Amino acid sequence: MRRDPAGGRYLRPLVRGFSLLRFPLLNKGTAFTEAERRALGLDGLLAPQIDTLDELVERQYAEYRAIPEPLDKHVFLRNLQDRNEVLFYALLSQHVEEMLPIVYTPTVGRAVQEFSRIYRYPRGLTLSTRTIDRAAQALANVPLNDVRIIVATDSSAILGIGDQGFGGMAISIGKLSLYTVAGGVGPDKTLPVELDVGTARADLREDPGYLGVKHERLTGDAYLSFLDRFVEATLERYPKAIIQWEDFAKDAAFEVLARYRRVVPSFNDDIQGTGAVVLAGVLGACRVRGERFADQVMVVHGAGAGGAGVAAALRDGLRREGLSPEEIARRVYVLDSRGLLVDDRPMEPYKQALATPRAQVAGWAGLGLETVIREAGATALLGLSGQAGIFSEAVVRAAQTNTPRPLIFPLSNPTANSEALPEDLLRWTGGQAMVATGSPFAPVTLDGVTHEIGQGNNAFIFPGLGFGAILARVREITDDMVAAAAFALADYTAAQWPGRIYPPVSDLRGASLQVAAAVIQQALRDGVATEFALRGLNDDALRSAVERAFWQPDYLPFRLDEGEAAGD
Numbered sequence: 001m002r003r004d005p006a007g008g009r010y011l012r013p014l015v016r017g018f019s020l021l022r023f024p025l026l027n028k029g030t031a032f033t034e035a036e037r038r039a040l041g042l043d044g045l046l047a048p049q050i051d052t053l054d055e056l057v058e059r060q061y062a063e064y065r066a067i068p069e070p071l072d073k074h075v076f077l078r079n080l081q082d083r084n085e086v087l088f089y090a091l092l093s094q095h096v097e098e099m100l101p102i103v104y105t106p107t108v109g110r111a112v113q114e115f116s117r118i119y120r121y122p123r124g125l126t127l128s129t130r131t132i133d134r135a136a137q138a139l140a141n142v143p144l145n146d147v148r149i150i151v152a153t154d155s156s157a158i159l160g161i162g163d164q165g166f167g168g169m170a171i172s173i174g175k176l177s178l179y180t181v182a183g184g185v186g187p188d189k190t191l192p193v194e195l196d197v198g199t200a201r202a203d204l205r206e207d208p209g210y211l212g213v214k215h216e217r218l219t220g221d222a223y224l225s226f227l228d229r230f231v232e233a234t235l236e237r238y239p240k241a242i243i244q245w246e247d248f249a250k251d252a253a254f255e256v257l258a259r260y261r262r263v264v265p266s267f268n269d270d271i272q273g274t275g276a277v278v279l280a281g282v283l284g285a286c287r288v289r290g291e292r293f294a295d296q297v298m299v300v301h302g303a304g305a306g307g308a309g310v311a312a313a314l315r316d317g318l319r320r321e322g323l324s325p326e327e328i329a330r331r332v333y334v335l336d337s338r339g340l341l342v343d344d345r346p347m348e349p350y351k352q353a354l355a356t357p358r359a360q361v362a363g364w365a366g367l368g369l370e371t372v373i374r375e376a377g378a379t380a381l382l383g384l385s386g387q388a389g390i391f392s393e394a395v396v397r398a399a400q401t402n403t404p405r406p407l408i409f410p411l412s413n414p415t416a417n418s419e420a421l422p423e424d425l426l427r428w429t430g431g432q433a434m435v436a437t438g439s440p441f442a443p444v445t446l447d448g449v450t451h452e453i454g455q456g457n458n459a460f461i462f463p464g465l466g467f468g469a470i471l472a473r474v475r476e477i478t479d480d481m482v483a484a485a486a487f488a489l490a491d492y493t494a495a496q497w498p499g500r501i502y503p504p505v506s507d508l509r510g511a512s513l514q515v516a517a518a519v520i521q522q523a524l525r526d527g528v529a530t531e532f533a534l535r536g537l538n539d540d541a542l543r544s545a546v547e548r549a550f551w552q553p554d555y556l557p558f559r560l561d562e563g564e565a566a567g568d
Ligand SMILES: O=C([O-])CC(=O)C(=O)O
Pocket: 105, 158, 159, 160, 247, 269, 270, 412, 413, 438, 457, 458, 459
C-alpha cells in the first residue's frame, strides 16, 4: 500500500495481467476499472461489466444464502477468500453474526475434519517433517513481507475433537479471519501456520486421501527441535510478528508457551484466551446477579489447556479481590477425567498448582462432579472437558441447591461437544440458570421469556489482545496484559450490554477495540511496549488511535509510476 501526496491510499502492483487475477490480496475481479484493465494488462481477461465492491458483495451474499449446508457455505467462503480477499472480508464484515459460525466455530470443526477433502488452494505456511530442515527457505517462499500475527497449531488437540493432523490448518485460517474482521489486522499481515509433526491417529495415517505426513507424532527432543527451528526461522523473516499458539494438547501447550513466550511475543489462546474470556463472563454474570465475584464457588470440569487456563484466570481474579491462597482454594475446584484434583494424587506437573489440599476434602462423600458440587457448595460450573452432556440434570440440580441462579457455562467446542444444551439448562432450573456457551446457540424461549445465550468464546479476547500487542509493538505478552483484556471485556459488556454476560457477536469489533486499548495501556505500564507514540494518551484518544489503525476492506486504486505501462 502506498500514499500519494494528498494522503490517498493506492497500490502499485508488482504482478500484472493474469497473475494479478490469481493473487487473492490484489484481485478485484470485475471491479477493476476501465483504466486499470488497460494499464495492468487485463483487457480481454475479464467480463465486460464493471462492478463496485458493494455490488459484488450483494451478488456473493445471494449465492451464499442459496447454499443449504454449513460445510458447503464454509467451502464457498474459503474459495472466495482464496480468490478475492477484499471481497471476502467485505462480505464477512457486513454479516459477522451470520457468518462467524461458518468460518469459525462450530463449522470450522467440520472443515478441520474434512480438510484434506476440501483442500483446494494453498494458504499459509505448512512446515512438516519433510520441510523443517529447510524452514528458512520455506518462510522465504511466503509471499508476504510484513507478517505481524501468526496463528500456529500442531493440531494435537483441536477444539474438543482431538488430534486432527494436517487438518488443523483450518483452525489457524479461521482464527486469522477473525483477526482481520474483529481485530483490525490487515490480511497481508496475517499468516496461518500448520506444524505437521505427524499424527497419533492411525486412521488418518492409513487414509490415502489424507494430505499430511503419515507417521507418528514427533515427541520429546525431536518435537522441541522442530518447534525451535520454526521459531528461529520466523524471528529471522518476521521480526515484528506475534505468535498465537493454538490447540496444542495439554502438556505441550504449557511447555511451548513457557519455552517461547520470552523469545517471541506469544500467548496460548486456549490457556490464556479462554481463561480471560471465562473470567470476564463470570465477572459479568456476577454483576447481572448483583453478587460478589469473591463469594462464588467455582467448579471447573476439564483440566486440559482450557480448563487449566480458566482455573488459573479465576484464581488470579480472586487474588486481585484480596483473597488469601487458603480462601482461593475453597473457591476454585478443578476436575479431570479421574475426578477432583487433590494434591496427594498422581497428576501431570501443570495440574499441581490447581489441586485442592487433601485436608480440605476430608469427610467428603466422594470426588466426582456431582458430589464435589454438593460438598463444595458450588455456585458456578464451567465445562471445558469436551464431554457432551456431562452437565446432566442431576449435576445441574445439585448446583441449584446451592444458589437459586447458578452460573452454568458449557464451553467445549464445537457444538456437539458442549457439556449441555442451553435449552435443557434453562428448563431444569426453571429459567434461572445463567448460561453462556463456547459455541453459538440460538436464544431459548421458556414460559414466554426469551433468554439470549452469550458466547463465551476466546474470540472476544484474542483479536483485541493480538491487535493491541501489535500496535504497542510489545517485546512480550505479559499475564497482566491478558488479565487487562478480561477486565476490559467485562467492563465493556456492563457498559454497552447491561444484563448480558457477553456482548452479542454482532459487536465483536466494538468489544475488540476496547480490549485492544486496554492491552496497550497495560503493555505501557508493564514496560514491554516499544511503540512510544501511544504513551500518555488517555483512554478515549487511545481508542481512537486503535480505531484509525483498524484495517477496512476496500478496493484501493491501482496506479503505476510515471512511465510504467503494462508489460514493462
Ligand atoms: O476455537 C474456538 O472456538 C475456541 C477455542 O480456542 C477452542 O475451543 O479450542
